[in-house]
Amino acid sequence: MTTTVTTAASPSAASASAVRFDAVTKSYGDVRAVDGLSLDLRPGETVALLGPNGAGKSSTLDLLLGLRRPDSGTVSVFGTGPREAITAGRVGAMLQSGGLMDDVSVRELVSLACALHPRPYRVNDVLAHAGVTQIADRKVNRLSGGQEQRVRFALATAGANDLIVLDEPTTGMDVSARKAFWATMREQADQGRAVLFATHYLEEADAIADRVLVLHRGRLLADGTAAEIKARAGARKVSFDLQELTGPGGDLTAALRGLPHVSALDVSGRTVRLQSTDADATVHALYALGVYPRNLEVAGLGLEQAFVAITEAEEAKAA
Numbered sequence: 001m002t003t004t005v006t007t008a009a010s011p012s013a014a015s016a017s018a019v020r021f022d023a024v025t026k027s028y029g030d031v032r033a034v035d036g037l038s039l040d041l042r043p044g045e046t047v048a049l050l051g052p053n054g055a056g057k058s059s060t061l062d063l064l065l066g067l068r069r070p071d072s073g074t075v076s077v078f079g080t081g082p083r084e085a086i087t088a089g090r091v092g093a094m095l096q097s098g099g100l101m102d103d104v105s106v107r108e109l110v111s112l113a114c115a116l117h118p119r120p121y122r123v124n125d126v127l128a129h130a131g132v133t134q135i136a137d138r139k140v141n142r143l144s145g146g147q148e149q150r151v152r153f154a155l156a157t158a159g160a161n162d163l164i165v166l167d168e169p170t171t172g173m174d175v176s177a178r179k180a181f182w183a184t185m186r187e188q189a190d191q192g193r194a195v196l197f198a199t200h201y202l203e204e205a206d207a208i209a210d211r212v213l214v215l216h217r218g219r220l221l222a223d224g225t226a227a228e229i230k231a232r233a234g235a236r237k238v239s240f241d242l243q244e245l246t247g248p249g250g251d252l253t254a255a256l257r258g259l260p261h262v263s264a265l266d267v268s269g270r271t272v273r274l275q276s277t278d279a280d281a282t283v284h285a286l287y288a289l290g291v292y293p294r295n296l297e298v299a300g301l302g303l304e305q306a307f308v309a310i311t312e313a314e315e316a317k318a319a
């Protein structure tokens with residue numbers, strides 16, 4: 001299931017990549033946050049970085065941005081070190097941590113970001129794209145959480161970057177802000193920029209990303225399109241209604257739980273939802289119980305369920 005790039009980085013391969021990690025490891029004391037990570041992001045790709053808490057997502061982004069140095073392995077951004085790429089104005093970032101400056105207005109802060117960028121956009125355009133024109137004269141320390149996120153977004157898009165790195169960018173944004181945010185990101189990707197974002201909102205990853213990377217304990221567990229990740233999880237959802245929860249042998253709940261290949265079961269009223277690693281065999285055995293399921297549906301897992309199935313299987317292996 002794990003896809004890793006194991007070939008040595010040649011100069012031409014490195015320059016064709018927006019980002020390349022080659023066997024990167026980073027530990028904090030005893031904690032190995034990033035463990036032999038190899039990956040390759042191409043220009044124009046929108047890539048979601050998923051993983052449970054502590055999987056190493058922020059550490060990976062910190063290494064990518066040159067905020068931390070790997071213990072071993074190499075990180076290259078457009079064929080150079082991260083810091084060179086940032087100094088050349090090729091990378092915009094929106095991180096979770098780090099306060100905004102106190103006592104300056106949104107416009108002043110965005111103007112400063114534009115002034116510092118080697119290839120800046122016009123301040124008014126940046127404000128408008130990030131949806132902060134209305135609050136441009138407000139002090140940045142007087143903003144709500146969602147407004148603050150929009151300002152961070154404005155700072156990340158103050159100039160023509162070739163790579164945009166976003167750490168949980170829509171946390172705290174309302175529905176319309178999220179929609180506008182992703183529409184802008186889509187435009188950026190359509191213009192050939194690479195966009196890498198870490199998120200816990202799997203529906204965003206499913207809707208937005210061309211490619212999904214699943215990190216777990218600092219390692220790449222899965223790498224593919226959302227559809228591929230869902231298919232790789234192997235399990236399917238089976239749902240049906242029963243007329244009553246008793247069958248020829250009495251209470252059916254235990255019998256349902258005992259159906260072959262069932263990995264999760266939820267009985268709510270007369271509706272039964274289960275996950276099966278072999279839906280055909282499960283449904284066959286269901287009929288053999290002597291019950292008549294109505295409204296039977298068999299479907300693939302959503303990205304969220306696939307993510308849980310993949311990471312839980314890995315936890316079970318480690319246990």
Ligand SMILES: Nc1ncnc2c1ncn2[C@@H]1O[C@H](COP(=O)(O)OP(=O)(O)OP(=O)(O)O)[C@@H](O)[C@H]1O
Nearest residue numbers: 028031032033051052053054055056057058059060
């Ligand atoms: N500065 C640090 N000092 C010590 N340990 C750290 C430090 N930063 C991160 N860690 C540890 O490294 C591991 C990876 O953390 P990281 O923040 O990269 O994960 P994450 O996937 O971004 O998590 P979350 O989804 O919770 O934001 C965790 O076990 C974390 O506790």
